[in-house]
Amino acid sequence: MNVNDSNIGNAENYSNIGNVEKATNHTIINKADLKYLEFEALYNAYIRKHNNIVAKLLDPFVQYNLSELPKVVVVQPDMKTGYGNRLPGIVCGFLYSLLSDRLFFIDGYKNFETYYEKDFNHDWQIVANLYENSTYRYIHNTNSYNDFRLVTRGNFNNEEINLQKILYIHTWDYICAPITSNPHYKEWFDKIIPDYRVFKTISLKLLRVHPNIRKQIDTFADKNFNEYNIGIHLREIKSLANSIQPIEHYSQAVKMLLLGRKKTNISIFVAADNNIGRKQIVKSLRKEFNSNSDNSIKIIYTKDNMNLANPVSRNPGSEVGALIDMQLLSLCDDLVITYGSSFGFIAAGWSNKTSHHRGPFVIMPITDSRDDLWILDKVWVWGAVSNEPCMYSSKLLIINEDEETVEIFKTNPLWMHYSQCHWPI
Ligand SMILES: Nc1nc2c(ncn2[C@@H]2O[C@H](COP(=O)(O)OP(=O)(O)OP(=O)(O)O)[C@@H](O)[C@H]2O)c(=O)[nH]1
Numbered sequence: 164m165n166v167n168d169s170n171i172g173n174a175e176n177y178s179n180i181g182n183v184e185k186a187t188n189h190t191i192i193n194k195a196d197l198k199y200l201e202f203e204a205l206y207n208a209y210i211r212k213h214n215n216i217v218a219k220l221l222d223p224f225v226q227y228n229l230s231e232l233p234k235v236v237v238v239q240p241d242m243k244t245g246y247g248n249r250l251p252g253i254v255c256g257f258l259y260s261l262l263s264d265r266l267f268f269i270d271g272y273k274n275f276e277t278y279y280e281k282d283f284n285h286d287w288q289i290v291a292n293l294y295e296n297s298t299y300r301y302i303h304n305t306n307s308y309n310d311f312r313l314v315t316r317g318n319f320n321n322e323e324i325n326l327q328k329i330l331y332i333h334t335w336d337y338i339c340a341p342i343t344s345n346p347h348y349k350e351w352f353d354k355i356i357p358d359y360r361v362f363k364t365i366s367l368k369l370l371r372v373h374p375n376i377r378k379q380i381d382t383f384a385d386k387n388f389n390e391y392n393i394g395i396h397l398r399e400i401k402s403l404a405n406s407i408q409p410i411e412h413y414s415q416a417v418k419m420l421l422l423g424r425k426k427t428n429i430s431i432f433v434a435a436d437n438n439i440g441r442k443q444i445v446k447s448l449r450k451e452f453n454s455n456s457d458n459s460i461k462i463i464y465t466k467d468n469m470n471l472a473n474p475v476s477r478n479p480g481s482e483v484g485a486l487i488d489m490q491l492l493s494l495c496d497d498l499v500i501t502y503g504s505s506f507g508f509i510a511a512g513w514s515n516k517t518s519h520h521r522g523p524f525v526i527m528p529i530t531d532s533r534d535d536l537w538i539l540d541k542v543w544v545w546g547a548v549s550n551e552p553c554m555y556s557s558k559l560l561i562i563n564e565d566e567e568t569v570e571i572f573k574t575n576p577l578w579m580h581y582s583q584c585h586w587p588i
């Protein structure tokens with residue numbers, strides 16, 4: 164018996180979904196979301212397909228030969244890293260599964276359902292035993308291996324890839340940007356994700372935070388957010404040797420954003436990877452904006468204790484606290500974030516804000532010396548073109564891949580964005 168009985172949603176037959184509203188089962192259509200309806204239909208169709216096939220696979224009265232098992236994409240997130248490094252691979256893996264008509268699973272995200280709503284069971288462990296001895300291949304394996312030639316210009320349904328039952332994705336990076344340049348999938352993207360905001364489109368479906376956590380986020384936002392909100396993310400603990408991000412550069416960037424605005428109905432939300440840094444930023448903002456008892460700008464932050472060590476990832480703070488901070492950042496209208504930290508970029512990408520016409524502002528590190536102030540081509544702050552997460556492996560792609568692959572990658576209008584916002588590895 165072959166369980167792979169439907170191929171809804173892959174790149175070849177997406178056009179079969181006719182009546183979008185009927186397919187999505189959704190009655191509320193928000194104008195701003197109209198362009199995502201194609202994806203929504205696809206996502207719902209995928210859930211039905213997944214549930215159907217997995218139910219058959221788990222039927223104790225049916226035995227399957229290895230050759231009959233459906234092909235899969237399995238993402239192996241590195242739980243020792245933070246959200247900025249765990250979530251990109253999950254989004255990319257789901258994209259690959261749609262494009263290649265494979266089932267999607269995540270291997271090893273402990274207690275996923277504590278943090279996110281789960282629309283279908285993608286825990287690899289429920290079916291992993293059936294796939295023992297199956298053929299497999301890594302498409303991405305951290306920095307040691309990335310099949311960028313396949314992703315940028317190959318076909319996931321070619322003979323060689325089709326021989327592999329399992330495609331593994333193990334990465335810290337947002338590695339799927341090059342597939343949006345891939346000529347085989349161009350038509351698919353133009354129809355399904357025409358603005359190429361892949362991370363936003365997928366994460367808002369696949370990674371919706373759990374209602375218990377959502378409630379905490381919404382309560383904080385209802386109480387503290389205003390008409391216009393700026394989010395700051397300070398990442399200090401990790402930094403290039405001898406470099407710092409001057410605290411006042413964050414408040415100066417905020418000052419630029421506020422030019423010409425009335426000072427009322429504004430909130431500045433501060434998140435940082437350490438308590439002292441957060442305190443310093445708040446102090447610097449107060450000095451800049453709340454002097455002379457003028458409290459027209461609200462400066463806000465959560466109380467996540469960054470002195471605690473997260474037992475899951477060994478990062479500062481807690482799993483839930485980080486999710487809350489990240490989601491609050493993503494609710495802001497503009498962001499000022501720290502170069503080289505994926506936390507801020509994932510917050511920017513994981514956002515429903517329609518007012519985000521541009522990406523976050525990025526504060527650059529400087530060498531902690533006066534000499535650095537005189538470097539002519541020094542960039543202190545820059546505005547990213549897009550909210551799509553940055554991608555340090557684009558730098559690797561450009562350096563290491565053959566000319567044709569690089570040329571095709573560069574047909575993506577965002578290629579410069581993808582290859583500048585994270586420091587080289
Ligand atoms: N609550 C909270 N936690 C944070 C904040 N900044 C960093 N963290 C914690 O530290 C982790 C950092 O990992 P990432 O999310 O990958 O961010 P990054 O700066 O790229 O860090 P590395 O990749 O580990 O160098 C986060 O996931 C959080 O767990 C913050 O502003 N608030």
Ligand SMILES: [Mg+2]
Nearest residue numbers: 247248505506
């Ligand atoms: Mg990171």
